[in-house]
Amino acid sequence: MSARVSVGVSLKMYFGHRQARDWFARVAGIAAGHPAVASGAVEVFVIPTFLQVLPALEAFAGTPVLVGAQDLATEDGGAFTGEVSGAELAEVGVRVAEVGHAERRRLFGETDEIVAAKTAAALRNGLVPVLCLGEAERLEPRAAAAEVIGQLYSALEGSPSGRLLVAYEPVWAIGAPEPAPAEHIRAVGAALQEEVAVLAGREGSGVIYGGSAKPGLLGTLGDSVDGLFLGRFAHDPAAFAAVLDEAAELAARREVVTR
Template sequence: MAKVTVGVSLKMYFGHRQAATWFDEVAARIRAHEAVQSGAVELFLTPTFLQVLPAIAAFAGTPVRIGGQDVAAADSGAFTGEVSASELAEVGASIAEIGHAERRRLFAETDEIVAAKTAAALRAGLTPLLCIGETERQDPADAAAVAVDQLHASLTGAPAGAVIIAYEPVWAIGAPEPAPHDHIRIVAAALRAALDADADRAGSAVIYGGAAGPGLLTALGDEVDGVFLGRFAHDPDALVAVLDEAAQLAGRRSEEHA
């Protein structure tokens, strides 16, 4: 696909006031960013649940998509502390981040829980942002097999709909450098092939996260559909630098497909 996707997870780094300031600073830059405004580059953000509404307000009138960092597996009911997919959709969110390595490690989320959350998101019309990745560094072919198995498990019982796969090898999250380019290419290609073989996943994307930063999109070219950023994007200027890089890649893809 010609479109290039750039995502940002704010995790729990920002307080409410700091997040609001960041939203305003980024939104001002986005309104002047031709590639984002045209849709050639798709930007999505996943702030904390309390920050979802301020984010939606700050980016009103732009194509920026806002999502939650998690979602309940159930549609409704007596689930204290949970946030349903339907409520996220009701307030204007369009993405639900599901299955991040931290959710698996800290909150004991299993493949079955991830699959239930994926199904709930799709039922509500949200795009699941499925976090996929091996826990330990290994041969790229072996890592690809693990990633594809995780993908299939995450989609078990899920209704039709596009998904965004964030390939994040756990050993690269927070590391000084991303995974080697050849490693990313091999795993991303396997994930893309698995999605292409599933008629229910038309329009899906495979992006890379895990110490992602400037230069990575240019180096990977058509091997991924975008990148998923973390703390690097806390600096709005740094985020715009990646968006500029994404714009160049999207422009080249459009020329090739013309």
């Protein structure tokens, strides 16, 4: 088990350009001044809209914060109007790419095959896929774990080796007032961790929880996840800072265990 804990934020399409730049500046200051982020014990990534990627890269330059993209094309170039390739994202300095979110599936018809193709596109261009997995309907934990593990292997079919972050996001918890119950997350998260740990060529990979994740949750999950994937609850930089403190505590406990 790695001591490192990952905390990510997807801004979806909530912020306009000026609002996003203000948020970047505030979060960059928080991250730059956080000892656990500076040491690498806590990994931080921020995923804005495509138009906000370049100002995000500028804002987070000189900090350990990684900038990501909310989507990428299945192909690396060609006649694909409106698409953005993993090759170009990597070229400008993007480090992670969100793949397979439930909204992409529901609103834009992304299939398992498309998710697998985008996962492969991220990995072959040196991007870390933030691979979103989750059951559509609420199931008991054993059944939910079986379903998302199946999604994991489907998404990785034909992919080159490389690190990934599995974002467990039960669809029924996305946008809900509260996250999934902690005991449910612990059970499914631990099952995913076991699978990810034995994947060949995936060193450094981890499992993070998303789906109405917010401050106060990470401390209840223990070692069953390797971090959180935040959404609207990180729009307040103070809430984001609180989650970083919780992640630092988890990383410190893990460091003691792994010594």
